[in-house]
Amino acid sequence: MPELPEVEVTCQGVLPHLLERTVLxxxxxxxxxxxxxxQELLRSCLCNKTICTVERRAKYxxxxxxxxxxxxxHLGMTGKLGIFSQATAAARHDHLVLTLDNTMELRYNDVRRFGSVAVWPxxxxxxxxxxxxxxxxIEPLGAAFDGKQLHQLAHNCTVPMKKFLMDSRRISGIGxxxxxxxxxxxxIHPVCPANSLSLEQWQEVAGCTVHILNKAIAAGGSTISDFLGASGQPGYFQLQLAVYGKKGEACPGCGEEIVKEVVGGxxxxxxxxxxxxxxR
DNA sequence: CGGCGCACCTGAGTGC
DNA sequence: TGCACTCAGGTGCGCC
Structure with a gap:
């Protein structure tokens, strides 16, 4: 499920249930x-240790x-984190369970297993x-993120804009x-070469990025209060999308038909x- | 180094 | 009801 907003919402959702908790x-x-x-490294590093912070960096x-x-x-394509009581039956595709000291469990569920779990001792x-x-x-919601930085980052880079935005080595969190x-x-057209944008256009892209990601987090944030049991699907399921998945529908801006093409696979x-x- | 294609995995949806 | 096929929000590898 994850792009940056979904990971952020997941973080905020599990945070209050994990702070000060000890893993048993x-x-x-x-x-x-x-x-x-x-598993063994997780046990030796985490058992009887107490959680002090939960934060997001990129999509991690x-x-x-x-x-x-x-x-x-990392949630991969289909990973989910949820807080469950020990009495709740395990679900298909639960791959990691941390038992906490308050009879609750943190469960990581991932159908396609594209996610990852690692521990840094x-x-x-x-x-x-x-x-x-x-x-x-770079973090799109970080203080340093702006059009000027993107403009520099795109210098000499000919890849289509769509790929540029999605390249996590350049910008993190955009799927x-x-x-x-x-x-x-x-x-901006998706196949437009990244190095062909003016500084003004990059400033527009930066502004839209921050605005859309924040809007999605705010929309997903409405599900945080009932994060117990990892109910609803935060993020884009809550957000009004303008073009994604809208092939053949009317553009909300001009009424023209939205088209679908493959860019960057x-x-x-x-x-x-x-x-x-x-x-121009 | 930059850029491309593909593989990793399961399940939902579609068309016959 | 079943089967074959396509597609899905991410990442990183090998290859040119």
Whole structure:
């Protein structure tokens, strides 16, 4: 389920249930995610440790423990985190369960197993910062994010805008749905080369990015209060989408038909009228 | 190095 | 009801 807003909403949703909680036990399904779940390492690093913060970086959820060990979870395409009572029956595709000291459990469920679970032991805290976190793209909701920075980032880069926005090594957190929505909002054609945009256009793209991501988080945030049991689907399920999945429907801006094409190997929706390919 | 295609996995939906 | 086929919101690998 995750693009940045969904991961952020998940973080905010589990946060109040995890703070100050101590992990008593770790169980995994035995099935491999992107990489095998390191059950023994999880046990030795996390059992009897207390959670002190939960934060998001890019599309990763970082659960930090006293003693500096860090559990890192990526939701892949279909990963979900939820808080359940021990009495709640396990669901199909539950792959990791952390038993907490208040009779509740944190459960990671992932149908397609494209997600990942990793632990960075305290003695590797340095590497976590310098190798892993430093490798992530810029944060769209970070203080430094603006059109000027994107303009510089796109210098000499000929890839289509759609791919540029979705490249997590450059910008973190934007997936297929929001890339479509951002380009529509900014009036940019998805195949437009990244280095062909003016500074003004990049400022527009930056502004739309922040606006759309924040709107999606706010919409998903309405589900946070009942996050127990990992009910509803936060994020884009709550957000009014303008073009994604709307092939053949009327553009909300001009009424022209939304078209679908494949760009960078993924379904791409746009309005051929509002998003002109040729730049003037 | 930049960019492309594909593989990883399961399930939902569609058309016959 | 069943079967074959396509598609899905992410990432990283091998290849040119």
């Amino acid at each position: 036990a770790v169980h995994s399904s035995g099935k491999s995610l992107r990489q095998p779940i390191p 959820i970082l659960i930090r423990f006293t003693g500096k060990d860090v559990l890192i979870i 305290a003695d590797q805290a340095e590497e976590l910062e310098q190798v892993f976190l430093a490798r992530q793209g 297929n749905i929001y890339a479509n929505e951002i380009l529509f909002a900014a009036g 993924r379904a791409t929706f746009f309005c051929p009228e509002c998003q002109q390919e040729v730049q």
